[in-house]
Amino acid sequence: MTEGEGGWVDALRARLGDRVSVSAGDLNAHAHDEGTPYTCIPGAVVFARSEADVLATLSTARESRVPVIPWGAGTSLEGAVLPVPGALSLDLSGMDTVGEVDPVGFTVTVGPGVRRMALNRRLRPHGLFFPVDPGADASLGGMAATNASGTTTVRYGGMRENVAALRVALLDGRVLSLGSAARKSSSGYALKHLFIGSEGTLGVITALTLRLHPLPPATASVQLAFPDVASAVLASVTVRGLGVVPERLEFVDAETVRAVNRHRDRRDPEAPTLWAEVAGRDGADVDAQLALLREAAELHGGQVVGEARTPEAQSALWAARHGVYDALRAAWPGHATRIGDVCVPLPALADTVTLALHLLDERGLTAPLVGHIGDGNLHLLMHALPDDAAAWARIDHVLHDLAAHAVAVGGTCTGEHGVGLRKRAYLRAEHGDALDVMRDVKALFDPGGLLNPGKVVGDPDALFEWRSDVPTRP
Amino acid sequence: MTEGEGGWVDALRARLGDRVSVSAGDLNAHAHDEGTPYTCIPGAVVFARSEADVLATLSTARESRVPVIPWGAGTSLEGAVLPVPGALSLDLSGMDTVGEVDPVGFTVTVGPGVRRMALNRRLRPHGLFFPVDPGADASLGGMAATNASGTTTVRYGGMRENVAALRVALLDGRVLSLGSAARKSSSGYALKHLFIGSEGTLGVITALTLRLHPLPPATASVQLAFPDVASAVLASVTVRGLGVVPERLEFVDAETVRAVNRHRDRRDPEAPTLWAEVAGRDGADVDAQLALLREAAELHGGQVVGEARTPEAQSALWAARHGVYDALRAAWPGHATRIGDVCVPLPALADTVTLALHLLDERGLTAPLVGHIGDGNLHLLMHALPDDAAAWARIDHVLHDLAAHAVAVGGTCTGEHGVGLRKRAYLRAEHGDALDVMRDVKALFDPGGLLNPGKVVGDPDALFEWRSDVPTRP
Numbered sequence: 045m046t047e048g049e050g051g052w053v054d055a056l057r058a059r060l061g062d063r064v065s066v067s068a069g070d071l072n073a074h075a076h077d078e079g080t081p082y083t084c085i086p087g088a089v090v091f092a093r094s095e096a097d098v099l100a101t102l103s104t105a106r107e108s109r110v111p112v113i114p115w116g117a118g119t120s121l122e123g124a125v126l127p128v129p130g131a132l133s134l135d136l137s138g139m140d141t142v143g144e145v146d147p148v149g150f151t152v153t154v155g156p157g158v159r160r161m162a163l164n165r166r167l168r169p170h171g172l173f174f175p176v177d178p179g180a181d182a183s184l185g186g187m188a189a190t191n192a193s194g195t196t197t198v199r200y201g202g203m204r205e206n207v208a209a210l211r212v213a214l215l216d217g218r219v220l221s222l223g224s225a226a227r228k229s230s231s232g233y234a235l236k237h238l239f240i241g242s243e244g245t246l247g248v249i250t251a252l253t254l255r256l257h258p259l260p261p262a263t264a265s266v267q268l269a270f271p272d273v274a275s276a277v278l279a280s281v282t283v284r285g286l287g288v289v290p291e292r293l294e295f296v297d298a299e300t301v302r303a304v305n306r307h308r309d310r311r312d313p314e315a316p317t318l319w320a321e322v323a324g325r326d327g328a329d330v331d332a333q334l335a336l337l338r339e340a341a342e343l344h345g346g347q348v349v350g351e352a353r354t355p356e357a358q359s360a361l362w363a364a365r366h367g368v369y370d371a372l373r374a375a376w377p378g379h380a381t382r383i384g385d386v387c388v389p390l391p392a393l394a395d396t397v398t399l400a401l402h403l404l405d406e407r408g409l410t411a412p413l414v415g416h417i418g419d420g421n422l423h424l425l426m427h428a429l430p431d432d433a434a435a436w437a438r439i440d441h442v443l444h445d446l447a448a449h450a451v452a453v454g455g456t457c458t459g460e461h462g463v464g465l466r467k468r469a470y471l472r473a474e475h476g477d478a479l480d481v482m483r484d485v486k487a488l489f490d491p492g493g494l495l496n497p498g499k500v501v502g503d504p505d506a507l508f509e510w511r512s513d514v515p516t517r518p
Numbered sequence: 519m520t521e522g523e524g525g526w527v528d529a530l531r532a533r534l535g536d537r538v539s540v541s542a543g544d545l546n547a548h549a550h551d552e553g554t555p556y557t558c559i560p561g562a563v564v565f566a567r568s569e570a571d572v573l574a575t576l577s578t579a580r581e582s583r584v585p586v587i588p589w590g591a592g593t594s595l596e597g598a599v600l601p602v603p604g605a606l607s608l609d610l611s612g613m614d615t616v617g618e619v620d621p622v623g624f625t626v627t628v629g630p631g632v633r634r635m636a637l638n639r640r641l642r643p644h645g646l647f648f649p650v651d652p653g654a655d656a657s658l659g660g661m662a663a664t665n666a667s668g669t670t671t672v673r674y675g676g677m678r679e680n681v682a683a684l685r686v687a688l689l690d691g692r693v694l695s696l697g698s699a700a701r702k703s704s705s706g707y708a709l710k711h712l713f714i715g716s717e718g719t720l721g722v723i724t725a726l727t728l729r730l731h732p733l734p735p736a737t738a739s740v741q742l743a744f745p746d747v748a749s750a751v752l753a754s755v756t757v758r759g760l761g762v763v764p765e766r767l768e769f770v771d772a773e774t775v776r777a778v779n780r781h782r783d784r785r786d787p788e789a790p791t792l793w794a795e796v797a798g799r800d801g802a803d804v805d806a807q808l809a810l811l812r813e814a815a816e817l818h819g820g821q822v823v824g825e826a827r828t829p830e831a832q833s834a835l836w837a838a839r840h841g842v843y844d845a846l847r848a849a850w851p852g853h854a855t856r857i858g859d860v861c862v863p864l865p866a867l868a869d870t871v872t873l874a875l876h877l878l879d880e881r882g883l884t885a886p887l888v889g890h891i892g893d894g895n896l897h898l899l900m901h902a903l904p905d906d907a908a909a910w911a912r913i914d915h916v917l918h919d920l921a922a923h924a925v926a927v928g929g930t931c932t933g934e935h936g937v938g939l940r941k942r943a944y945l946r947a948e949h950g951d952a953l954d955v956m957r958d959v960k961a962l963f964d965p966g967g968l969l970n971p972g973k974v975v976g977d978p979d980a981l982f983e984w985r986s987d988v989p990t991r992p
Binding site: 146147148149150151171190191192193197201202204205218219220221222224225226227228229230231232233234235237238240241242246258260261277278281284285286287288323324325326328329332333336387388389390391418419420421450454455456457458459460461462463467470471474475476477478479481482484485486488500501 | 620621622623624625645664665666667671675676678679692693694695696698699700701702703704705706707708709711712714715716720732734735751752755758759760761762797798799800802803806807810861862863864865892893894895924928929930931932933934935936937941944945948949950951952953955956958959960962974975
């Protein structure tokens with residue numbers, strides 16, 4: 045039903061006034077995510093300020109049968125927030141209140157539009173932080189919706205482990221309160237977990253209660269170079285066996301170190317490299333952990349490139365790891381990037397890296413390989429000129445082969461970016477009959493297919509499912 | 519449908535031969551759990567040896583419309599494994615294979631009937647262990663089915679955090695493979711989490727892949743006495759802020775210390791008491807953690823009762839905590855026990871303990887209070903003569919008031935024992951509209967109400983739902 049046909053924009057305006065926009069600027073600002081090349085212009089954007097606004101939006105969507113696509117910060121990489129062309133983008137960025145910090149239970153309740161960096165600025169005076177760090181300054185609602193994780197997941201877990209409770213607005217107008225500030229429960233079915241990672245296809249998150257963690261009293265970092273990827277993986281396993289769980293444990297491949305050396309005029313060994321940050325009670329504690337990291341590295345043929353204890357020295361040490369993206373952009377001016385991720389069981393990680401390098405080579409491509417090595421989570425930072433269709437096709441081939449491989453070795457097609465539109469093709473191989481059950485669950489919450497339709501469990505061959513008169517292949 | 523009417527036992531025998539039993543001994547052995555006073559004699563027991571046996575059982579159940587109640591070790595406390603009288607108990611204890619340990623990814627795949635103590639004996643030579651410790655020597659399948667947790671959850675999480683993957687047989691004959699050995703995923707809906715804690719009402723767990731942890735290189739323990747419960751809670755919070763996460767952090771109330779003193783001829787201060795076990799890289803590491811525990815305790819008026827570093831000394835120190843149950847049995851010979859649990863947000867824990875003591879006093883009862891204090895999880899060890907109906911009614915009143923209080927302060931009616939039959943009454947208050955969604959989910963997996971019917975999301979006023987000619991109130 046279009047605006048002209050059903051007047052759904054008028055119906056929205058009657059309920060939400062100037063929180064509804066059809067200005068070209070607002071529509072275009074919600075037409076892209078940060079990872080997919082599609083442009084999908086919505087018919088209207090609602091800038092929700094409250095749960096009541098979300099319910100009013102869902103009510104109109106239900107009555108007018110217009111698809112609703114929740115929008116947090118737009119930092120999605122696999123198309124999860126792309127609107128159905130002509131339909132409704134529900135922007136939650138204005139629901140950005142941060143509640144009182146509970147200094148005993150270490151929780152805080154926030155709106156879905158709160159960004160993680162702003163949250164951590166608010167938490168710092170309390171001596172607490174929210175650890176999940178996907179890189180982008182994403183919204184907490186979006187992070188829960190994709191079960192985001194990142195560099196600190198090796199120690200703290202991802203969103204799933206750090207969302208204590210959710211409020212979720214359903215399409216039928218009910219609001220569910222799922223989970224609690226209690227640290228555990230065996231009461232009833234884990235609906236909270238069903239919504240974490242559902243990418244807005246089952247309901248709209250209107251509030252989150254998050255688990256917080258004390259800021260570590262002391263930290264230190266080390267950079268380690270290894271003869272090969274397998275040695276780096278084994279060193280990370282040995283470290284854990286020695287009783288050390290790093291805050292972060294990051295990997296890049298040799299080629300990438302070479303690129304960063306060129307870009308930053310560094311002379312780091314051009315070998316598979318780990319960066320580890322450890323946290324502890326005090327300097328002696330982190331020193332002891334660094335000693336065990338050195339021991340584990342040396343046991344597997346690794347060498348220490350550098351160590352750092354002060355915040356400034358640590359920033360300098362990590363600059364090489366954090367400089368990967370800049371080095372890529374400097375080396376390939378004008379190129380666009382696409383970051384693909386898979387996650388495999390740790391015993392399969394070294395071979396997966398080898399395969400990734402082989403696939404790139406086979407297609408005449410280069411791409412930095414960056415991994416959250418403790419989790420078996422590998423990222424490829426692919427790049428090409430925006431209009432080089434042949435290159436993007438080769439990139440698609442590599443990412444396809446890698447996702448298929450990850451599933452074949454018992455891993456997952458997406459470790460932390462979500463399914464969105466582009467990982468749907470792997471869900472049958474990864475989940476088997478469980479995909480049908482997921483579709484039954486989708487039908488339970490959204491029988492009319494109006495909540496972020498087509499995403500996650502949708503038909504992988506259909507780009508969007510709504511109106512036949514709107515082009516769906518941009 | 520009874521055996522005579524539908525011949526379902528004959529149908530089972532045709533498929534499963536002597537793995538089907540109707541002997542009085544076998545039926546009676548599956549008529550009780552360890553926490554509820556009901557006797558519910560099943561019509562037959564299937565001793566499944568394989569997933570194929572489970573599927574054959576479910577097939578017969580579906581065709582003959584006979585309820586199936588999965589049975590692991592029978593250590594359930596809230597009635598989750600009690601059969602529907604006259605129906606089918608599906609005993610999974612024979613599915614007890616332990617797969618190869620993955621020494622890189624730290625996982626192992628086990629049958630649902632494997633008991634946790636046997637598993638840990640198998641893991642020890644690999645330098646690994648499975649941390650979830652609910653006290654009882656439960657089966658891993660049963661532990662996943664109730665989302666069990668326990669003393670080590672403060673550090674390692676419960677079953678939800680430590681089950682990497684599940685195989686689940688559905689009533690319709692499909693087998694779902696949920697999750698993977700990859701350490702994280704953002705791929706599709708979290709069906710694995712839906713089954714964890716579903717107590718056999720949605721499907722039957724036929725295999726589990728578990729996350730393992732390295733045995734700590736060093737441990738030490740401390741016993742701390744506090745002027746009041748609130749001080750003990752605050753000390754536990756301070757400890758976390760100082761960067762120490764104990765392996766275990768256990769609480770008992772003053773009266774209970776008194777009872778253990780009498781029973782064991784000890785002279786521990788009769789005050790609210792914490793026991794903490796810390797783990798670390800080496801002796802210096804655990805010594806430093808003990809020093810911070812002392813500091814945190816003293817800051818909140820606590821005093822050190824004892825410290826222990828060797829395994830023997832630690833056993834002696836913990837004996838007072840572990841002696842609670844024995845002291846209870848010694849003080850009240852012939853009494854039966856009922857352990858109730860709730861879990862509340864940490865800021866509400868001290869008041870919850872105070873309320874529990876008040877409720878006991880009001881009803882003229884005594885009960886040791888034992889808590890996993892880092893999780894806000896409180897247990898009451900109630901006791902009475904088995905046939906003292908008035909006492910059991912008073913006990914029910916106390917546990918009812920406490921569960922209602924836990925929900926009212928934003929906690930949960932059951933931290934780790936599950937819902938079974940007896941916590942169903944609190945699900946509406948705890949979950950609101952989400953209870954209706956849970957019932958929709960139940961109907962999706964089990965439209966005929968044959969999988970552990972009436973449990974978890976069933977009508978709290980009905981004890982069992984099957985045949986009107988079988989007495990359901992024992």
